[in-house]
Amino acid sequence: MSVIVRFAPSPTGRLHLGNARTALLNYLFARRTGGRFILRLDDTDRERSTEAFARGIVEDLAWLGIEPDLIVRQSDRADRHEAAAQSLRERGLLYGCYETPDELERQRKRRLARHLPPIYDRAGFKLDEAARAALAAEGRRPHWRFLLPSGEGGTSRTVTWDDLVRGPQTVDLASLSDPVLVREDATFLYTLPSVVDDIDLGVTHVVRGEDHVTNTGVQIALFEALGGPVPAFGHHNLLILADGTAMSKRTGTLSLQGLREAGYEPMAIASLAVLVGSAEAVEPVASLEELAERISFDKISRAPARFDPSDLDGLNARLLHGMPYEAARDRLAALDADLGPAFWEAVRANLGQFGEVADWRDVVRGRLPPVAIEAADERAVLAAARELLPPEPWDQTTFKGWTQAITARTGAKGKALFGPLRRAITGRDAGPELARLMPLMGSADMSARLSGF
Missing domain, CATH: 1.10.1160.10 (Glutamyl-trna Synthetase; Domain 2)
Known part of the structure; x- marks a missing residue:
């Protein structure tokens, strides 16, 4: 069996680090097994989904190196979703309900008061045609619930699966309300389009965050009701900040x-x-x-x-x-900082972010204002350094001989020697080895730096 996975974000915001975790776990699994990775844009929320967010999701994934084998949009598949809903209606597995949110809340409280599970009582399923007509005449429009299956003789029905991450899992469907699949305005909630699309796309493994574990029993029942193969499920742990804050699109x-x-x-x-x-x-x-x-x-x-x-x-x-020059070369060129392998190898250990390489480009190319050095002993070190500057060509051994000569003349060594040299040459108190920078700069720039104080 060829592995087919999907990453199914809603284009209602930009992806965050937690979304990246789900996308990457799916993508890496597909690539490791020679399978396919599908990006499915769950864009059925008409009010909040935007084309800009959809493009942003594709851009974000591409930046991570994720190239989908197929991109689909749920909004293009509305006919398939409606056909599936109609099939369920015709078989009595999708039934209309007319309660308002307030009525459902009162029902929930009554059941809790009677120490019963706060689940829907299937009143809509029990309505006859006359009762439905009367409610429609009041101007009520139905929402539609999926009739969860029961065991033989009306007994409780459990759903089990061997989760790829969490191991064996069991859900008692009798503990759940029949889920709403279609709203009063005839738009679909997440569950039905997701299952229909997974069936049609041949998804074999559904890998997602553990916040979806509770949905899985209902979805397995819906896969079975629609006659589709049930995929394997895996629910990974969620990324949370160190203080326990959950990730969201507002992070x-x-x-x-x-x-x-x-x-x-x-x-x-x-x-x-x-x-x-x-x-x-x-x-x-x-x-x-x-x-x-x-x-x-x-x-x-x-x-x-x-x-x-x-x-x-x-x-x-x-x-x-640890990035080799070959991997950095094009990016260096884009910053006008491709000064060769020796430059990159000299400065990379001092970078926190790639863009900082431009600062060291300016140091090496002489684009540095003079550094004010006031202490007499430091000025003496720099004066000697300028006078003792050896002729080119230079290599990484040049610096050692040069500084030994400066020490012999001034007596300065250690911090008293290298501190003023580094500040004059680079304008900083820390940075790459001066022995590696020196051959990159040339005598004219070095002399100017040492004279600038």
Whole structure:
């Protein structure tokens, strides 16, 4: 059996880190097994779904390296959803109900007062044609509920499945209300279109957050009622912030768009989103192919996946520190900072975000204002450094001989030597090894820096 998975966001906002976790777990599973990954845009919420958000979802996934094998929109499949609903109606499995929200709330409270489960009493199912006509004459429009199956003789019916993450699961359908599938305005809630589309698209595995566990029993019953094969289900733990706050589309700084604009690497995002809350150490992984080999459903914990957004900073830096020149070259060129492998290898260990490379480009190219150095002993070090500057060509051994000569003349060594040299040459108190920067700069720029105080 060929694996087919789907990621099914609603285009009512931008994707956040928690959505990325679900998308990546599906995508990596599909790629590891040679299967297919479908992006299904659940855009049946007409009021909140927008084309801009739909485009944003595709852009966010592409930035992570996720290229769907197929993109479908639920709004293009309304005829199939209606046909499925009509089939259920004709078989008596979808029945009209006329209660208002207030009436349903009163019913719920009455059942609780009688120590009964607060589930729908199937009053709509028991209506005859005359009663339905009378309610319609009052101007009431029905919403439509799916008749959950019972066991033989009306006994309780349980649904079981072997969850890919959580193991064996059981749901007693008698403890649930018959779910509403169609609203009064004839629009569909999530459940029916989702199941119909999964059947039509041949989805074999539904991998999603654990907040959907309670829906699964109803959905399995609906798969069976529609005559479709029941997919395997897996419910992964949810990403939550260190303080216990849940992720949402309103967590703007942790939207993929926000993280991208803040300069984070896509593989830093992917590494955190996939590995946190698993048996694997959370560390930077260089590619989705490698990440696919690192994660499997049996490694995912059932406990919430807590993380601190600041963890991304360390992952991002570690990715850059190990990034080879070949992987960085095009991006360096886009910043007018492709000064060759020696430059990249000199500065990458000092980057927290890739864009910071432009600062070191300016240092190496001489675009640096003079640094004010007032202390007499430091000025003496720089004067000697300028006078003792060796002729080119330079390599990484040049710096050692040069600084030894400065020490011999001034007596300065250690911090007293390297501090003023670094500030004059780079304008900073810390940074790449000066021995690696020196050959990149040339004698004219170096002399100007050492004279600028």
